[in-house]
Every structure is written in C-alpha cells, then in structure tokens.
Amino acid sequence: MVAPENRVEDLCSDCFRWEEDPSTAGLLQQNRSVYHYNDHMKEVLAIYKFRGDAVLVQVFRKAFHQTFEATWSKDLPILVPIPLSTDRKYERGFNQSLLLAELLLGNPEELLSKTNSEKQSKKARKERMERENTFYVPDPEAVKDKRILLIDDIYTTGTTVRMAAKVLKDAGAKDIYSYTLVRS
Template sequence: MSKCLICKELVVAHFGWTEFLGLGKVKLICAECEAKFEKIVGARCNGCGRECPDSVCPDCKRWENTEYKGVLKYNRSIFHYNSFMKEVLALYKFRGDAVLANIFKDELKKIYSAHFQNLLVVPIPLSEKRLYERGFNQSLLLAQQLDVEIVEGLAKHETGKQSKKGRSDRMAGENHFYVAQPDVIRDKNIVLLDDIYTTGTTSRMAAIRLKDAGAKEISSLTLVRS
C-alpha cells in the first residue's frame, strides 16, 4: 500500500486481474481526497469555461469592451476553486509540494485531448525572483503532465503577488510579460497553461504579448476556475 499524497493516509486500492498482471495504475491519492475535488460540469461560458447558464458570462462580456477584446479564443478549466482545492494549491505552490502535480495528470490529458490537440503548449512563467523563492514553476510542472512538446516562450519581469491583489487591481495592472522566444512562437496556434483562472487577466496579458510577436490564435488551459 502507498500513502495519499495529500492527507498521507494509506491508499486502499482494489486488487483485481489488472493489478495482478501489473497493468493497473498506482493510486496517488485516497478515495476520500479524490471525492473532495469538484469538477466543472454542465453548461459553461463559451469564453472562460466557468459554469454558467448563458453562452457568455458577465466577466467575458466586460473583457470584450477593453483593449483585450478577442485576444484570447477561450479558456477551459477542470476543477472549481472550492475550499479543498484551495488547500491543495497552497500545499503545491506555497509549501513546495511539487509532486502534487502528478495527481492531475489524467485529467489534464483528457481536457487537452478534447480542446487543445496540436497546439503549442506555453506555460505561464514566473519572474526570476519568484522562481528562486518557490523552487519550481507550478505551471511548467502541470504542462509536463501532458507528455507533449512544451516551449517556454514567455518570460516575466518582477511584480507583486497576484494572489494578494483584488479584481480591479489585477485588471488594471501593468503587463509584465515579454516574449522570450519570438522565432518559436511566430505563426503558431498556442495554448497557455496555468494553475488557476481568476479574472482572466494573466492569460490575456500573456496572450497579447504573444499576438504582438506574431502568434496566431491563443487559448488557455487552467487546472482551476475560481
């Protein structure tokens, strides 16, 4: 038996012929923890992918009245930002538990296959200071779960922590992204990969830099939609 990567309790696994023949997958988290993740289901906004009865949510309508109109084709996310996911992301991002990226591999592959095949995968970068503090880029580790080619085509100047900013501050903030590999992203259709979509500011600021450098369509894939 193995221990759950989240709660550290023993993982009780079903043992059948698949497991006996060595073909089964190792369970990384227990059933109790797995059940606490809340997937996004049902009708979604065509833009940001949040659960929404309308085809376009109020947030996306507001974006269409800004300079970022049309810069992001759409976003798709897997999970809601419930209290359990908030705790897991805190363990992952702020307490250095990088191995937690592995528990999302199957779901990331499913959503990538459904919406983003044959697109160039570009993870949202951290500034050099933030990368040094954290020790890893959480978006890059999530992107690596897809087992496809990844291009770190963007870089980022130092800025304050987005998690500490309110909605209006995020949307009005300076764009700190810049294109690090313009020759690689030019004329490409790209999917940005990040851990969480909150206001959509991060994805759009990154997308507009890529567009200005010659990229074609830009979409985004995030683990969580808050």
C-alpha cells in the same frame, strides 16, 4: 473569444466582459479549466504552490490530461506555461504551470518571460486587473503565426492569461488559447 465548437451558454461572464474591451477583445480564443475553485481546492493549491509540494501535480494528471485531450487533441497547439519571475521561481523552487504543462502530450516551450513583480495572490480583483504587463517574448520569431496554448494553474480574473496573450499576439502569434487547472 471562443472556438467554433463552443456554445454561447458555455461562456462565463468574464469572456463577455473581456470581449467588450477593445484592448482585450480577440486576444484569447478560449479558456478551459478542469476544476472550479472552492475551499478544498484553495487548500490543495496552497500546498502545491506555496508550500513547495511539487509532486502534488500528479494528483491532477488524469483529469488534466483527459480535459486537454477532449478539447485540443485534433490540432495540438504549442504548450506555453505561464512563466514565473526569477524571484518567484527561486522562492518556490519550481514553476507550477510548467509542471502542469509537462503532464500533457508534446513538449512545453518556454516562449514567454516575466520580469519581477509583486505577488498577485495577495491582490484584490481591481488591483490585479490594473497592473502593468510584466510578460515579454524574448524571441518573436518563435511564436510568429503559431497556435499557442497558455497553461496556468488558476484563472482568477483572466488578467494573467490575457496579458500573456497580448504580448504573444503583438509578437505575431496566430491563435491563443488558455488552459487552467482551476477557475475561480
């Protein structure tokens, strides 16, 4: 649920909720986000993600890198961007999570894949949390006994990173963390 250096008062209500559920307890060691979601960030993310302005990732370089260094610089995990389905990647022209991962030290490894599914941005919280897991690990040997840092643009309900963590854990990953640009 949380790395030893973190305090209970640093935890959000989602951490407690996810840890109470036996099916999701212990999947993530920690999630860290750089920014909180607000009206301005909503507009920036819409431009970045949905209107194809991939170069906008550079605006986040300094803060994204500094928070990463402060949290994970001592023992670097493998950087694994949350994948997009083939349809979504074709639609956008890029994977926003991969671009964020490329801002950090180390080389991102695309160790997860995703089947085509409905857009999550249009779903309500309950619908997001009840959806089927569409992630899979094509090569379980590549994650076995590894420390993984999932990279994503936004943490809304925690469902995405936990579904990704579930398949990674089932494939043998040792510890899984997540790092997001924004936390709603």
